[in-house]
Structure formats: C-alpha cells, structure tokens
Amino acid sequence: MPGPADAPAAPTTAPGAPHEEHLRDAPYLLVARGDVARGLRPARTPVWFMRQAGRSLPEYRAVREGTTMLESCRRPELVAEITLQPVRRYGVDAAIFYSDIVVPLEAAGVGVEIVPGTGPVIAEPVRTRADLDRVPELAPEQLQHVTDAVRLTVEQLRATGTPLIGFAGAPFTLASYLVEGGPSRDLLRTKALMHADPQLWHDLAARLARIAGAFLRAQVLAGASAVQLFDSWVGSLSLADYERHVAPHSAAALSAVADLGVPRTHFGTGTGELLGAMAAVDGGVDVLGVDFRVPLDVGAARGRAGAGRPVAVQGNLDPALLSAPWDVLRGEVHRVLAAGERAGAGHVFNLGHGVPPSADPGVLARVVDEVHAWRGAGDRADDRAGDGAE
Secondary structure: OOOHHHOOOOOOOOOOOOOOHHHOOOHHHHHHOOOHHHOOOOOOOOEOOOOOOOOOOHHHHHHHOOOOHHHHHOOHHHHHHHHHHHHHHHOOOOEEOOOOOOHHHHHHOOOEEEEOOOEEEEOOOOOOHHHHOOOOOOOHHHHHHHHHHHHHHHHHHHHHOOOEEEEEEOHHHHHHHHHHOOOOOOOHHHHHHHHHOHHHHHHHHHHHHHHHHHHHHHHHHOOOOEEEEEEOOHHHOOHHHHHHHHHHHHHHHHHOOHHHOOOEEEEEOOOHHHHHHHHHHHHOOOEEEOOOOOOHHHHHHHHHHHHOOOOEEEEEEOHHHHHOOHHHHHHHHHHHHHHHHHHOOOEEEEEOOOOOOOOOHHHHHHHHHHHHHOOOHHHOHHHHHOOOOO
C-alpha cells in the first residue's frame, strides 16, 4: 500500500498566488510583489478601498437586509456577491474578501456577537489565566465556509483579472476585543493586562496569532492572491510597548503565509510612530499601509528604515474628504498620488481608513477614475492652476 512518502507533496504556493497567468500583469500585484522596486511599473496606479465590500453600497444593503453581519459571513454565495459588488461598480484593482476580523474567533468557538452601532461584543471577556481556556485553537475544518466563499469569489473574479486580498485582524486588536469585552477608546484593561501579567498576555497573543495565521492561510490556499493584516487599535501603544508586546505576535501571524508566495500588507491606524517597526515584522512586509495622519513619502521612509529595504506603501486619502467639493477632493487625490510617487517603491492608492457608511458611491467611482487617469506629478500643471472644479 502507498505510504506517506508516496503521497503528493503539499503545495508551497497557493492556487491564487500571483504567478497565475491571468493575474501576471494585475496592477495591484505588480506593486505588492515589489516589481516596482525592480523597475517594472504597472500600466496605472492601482486603487482599492478598505471596507469597499459593503458599507455605503445600496446593493450591499439590499442583499444584507434581514441578515446579521456574522450570518452573512457564513453564507459563501452572499460573501462572493458582496465581495464582487465594488469590483463591478468601481472597477477597482483588487477585491477585499468580505468578512470580519472576529469571524475566526467565532469559528473557533468564542462567544461573540456584532451589535449594530456598537461592534463586536464578547460574551465572556478574557482577563485571567482560566479565561484563556475559552479561546480554543482554530482547526482548518472550522473554516470550511470561508474557504468555500474564497473559491467561489476567485472563480467569479477570474474573468475580470482582479486579485482577491484575504485578511485577518492582528493579535493585538483581537486581544483588545477579548479583554475589553467590546470596543474601547482607551483600552485600559488591555494595556493593564499587558503590563500586570505579561506571561498571560503573551500566551493570549500567541494563541490569537495562530488563529489569525490559520485564517490567512486558509484564504490563500483557497485562492486569495495577497493578504492584509489589520491592527485597528494598535496606535494606542508606545513604540516600546509595540516592539516588546505586539510585534512578535504580528510577525507570527504573517509568517503563517510566508511560504505561499503571496504579498503581505500590514496596516494600522494612528501608527505613525510605529511604521518602522510594523514594516520590519517577519523579516519585512511587502506593503505598508499608512493612515491619513502621515504623508505617504514620510511613511515610506520610516518603513524603509525599519525593513532595511524599500517597501511599497498603501493609502492614504482621509475618508472625510469624500464629502468635500469635487475640486477639493480631486486636489487631495492628486496630492496623495504625488506623495506615492515620491515614496519610490510603489504605491497602492487607498483611503487612510475604511469607507464611511455615508460615502456617496458616485464620488468613489470618480476617485477611481481620477487615480486611473493619473499621468504623474510632472504632467499635472493643471493642479497648480487650480482648475479641478467641474
């Protein structure tokens, strides 16, 4: 009988990895893979938006009607439909998998509910060593609905030549929800636990890193072409606390896909002082997400210093400007694009945070068109003349 040695070897690259022929020249992947730093530039600046799958789209609200957030994430056909909606409407250069950062926690068996108007609420917060036992490891079979949704989404994206980005919440942000019991502005319990019982903190964060890593890996093996690690609340920390208590666990989460040949983006909010350390995790990420508080070229310089090599940047239009008059917004789009050019290693245009629910889809469509039409800072003398009003 055939033994283990006769079994086919596990793939070292994922089905959706950027080597696939139909994605070879995808603008987003050319930047995210680091090809720009090697002299190969995409035909246009790629653009996608964080939280583009849902939020402001009327078609999203229509298909979600009567369904809770977590219920919608369990239905592969609905997940695929929502993920593709912004691709159809805007022609963005990447799709972001429709899910939520607490989905892997729920899949593992943690009691969590997403309360409208509040966010994730944890039934039994984790604050003691005994509480840690209520955070089980995540087994691949618990993510079947996720992998089914990714495969279905990738199959439908193939005709558009658009790559899919998988994502996970970073260990610190996941821990903050578990410890606080829900969203918190000051994260007092989280930071107190980090310092009062560092061993418990590291054990919790290590477990969450394995959960986040398993979630990322499942998406890539099912066909996602890239991943992004979101650390929504890590900007509340000092650099010293980040390096000591958080960076090793973010690195562990990202290392779960290091062998799969997909580019990795690291993003957090309020992280201007942390960008160098964030770029350095697991030997250096491929794309550094920069929020709207730091100019892209400054963020790129900090990322380069941290990683020890040029790092592509993603961002970073302030979402609030989507409500500004078009001539103001257009000028800010061009400012971000020019800063992205100065960054040097490649730029993925995005917002500096997620799409607000109140955003006008028509405005987002104009932003995409404007980014795709960008010819370079040297050709935009019209901006200096201020003739952007229409």
